[in-house]
Amino acid sequence: MSEILSKISEAIIEGNAEDMAELTHDALDDGLSAQDVLDKGLMTGMDHVGVEFKAGNMFVPEVLRSARAMQTAMEILRPILVKAGARPTGKVLLGTVKGDLHDIGKNLVGIMCEGAGFEVKDIGKDIAPEGFIAAIKEFNPDVVGLSALLTTTMRVMGHTIKALEEAGLRDKVKVIVGGAPVTQAFADQIHADGYAPNAAAAAELARKLVGAA
Numbered sequence: 001m002s003e004i005l006s007k008i009s010e011a012i013i014e015g016n017a018e019d020m021a022e023l024t025h026d027a028l029d030d031g032l033s034a035q036d037v038l039d040k041g042l043m044t045g046m047d048h049v050g051v052e053f054k055a056g057n058m059f060v061p062e063v064l065r066s067a068r069a070m071q072t073a074m075e076i077l078r079p080i081l082v083k084a085g086a087r088p089t090g091k092v093l094l095g096t097v098k099g100d101l102h103d104i105g106k107n108l109v110g111i112m113c114e115g116a117g118f119e120v121k122d123i124g125k126d127i128a129p130e131g132f133i134a135a136i137k138e139f140n141p142d143v144v145g146l147s148a149l150l151t152t153t154m155r156v157m158g159h160t161i162k163a164l165e166e167a168g169l170r171d172k173v174k175v176i177v178g179g180a181p182v183t184q185a186f187a188d189q190i191h192a193d194g195y196a197p198n199a200a201a202a203a204e205l206a207r208k209l210v211g212a213a
């Protein structure tokens with residue numbers, strides 16, 4: 001890997017948002033493509049963060065710092081990637097379901113999906129089924145991601161999928177679900193198209209569902 005890509009990857013792992021804009025511009029000035037900066041710099045760093053977080057060696061504040069550093073670079077790369085038509089993977093709509101205010105994991109899913117080439121619309125937390133329906137009609141996503149962190153709000157994922165059926169939208173989108181209490185068995189029970197245990201797996205699953213992986 002080139003020195004500048006290693007520095008970018010390290011800055012992600014260290015959560016160094018301060019130097020990220022300069023590093024990203026340096027890489028582009030060196031002639032690297034935005035896609036290479038994303039795949040070989042940012043994603044390499046984020047993959048490492050994902051592994052360390054899962055192993056219990058990194059904690060939420062550190063992961064959030066890494067996520068911020070990623071966002072700083074993505075603000076520079078996003079317009080270039082869009083202009084270049086790089087990996088037009090598809091569109092992902094994301095939200096945490098009604099009654100649930102946890103959004104840190106959902107935000108990570110959004111970043112990983114962006115990194116995987118999706119256009120992402122994040123409609124926030126505490127989103128009622130009608131909120132998802134309105135956003136689907138407006139944004140026309142390929143994949144809808146529902147997040148829930150509470151055993152009490154998990155069931156709202158099922159209500160949301162039912163509401164999509166009733167609104168005649170269920171066949172137009174793939175629905176994926178995730179969050180700490182959610183399991184594959186639960187996803188099957190509520191007729192979701194897929195379940196992912198973490199943000200990287202969610203992006204990978206979304207790519208699979210749109211036929212990009």
Ligand code: B1M
Nearest residue numbers: 100101102103104105145146147150151178179180198199
């Ligand atoms: Co709350 N909380 N919380 N909380 N909170 C939990 C979830 C809890 C397990 C803590 C505990 O008791 N041990 C517990 C839930 C118990 C249960 O239902 N079984 C709990 C509770 C009870 C509550 C309140 C009810 C507390 C109270 O008021 N009495 C309350 C509920 C508020 C509400 O939502 N209505 C509450 C409030 C809060 C805060 C607001 C203070 C804060 C949230 C801040 C925020 O999100 N902006 C908070 C926090 C931070 C937590 C813990 C400590 C951390 C959650 C987190 O961000 N983890 C949590 C305990 C814990 O998990 N250790 C806890 C880091 C994040 C990166 O992981 O969100 O799991 P996570 O996301 C992962 C995966 O789950 C997955 O990918 C992510 C990254 O790999 N994933 C998806 C998530 N969404 C996905 C979607 C996908 C695919 C994968 O596809 C679409």
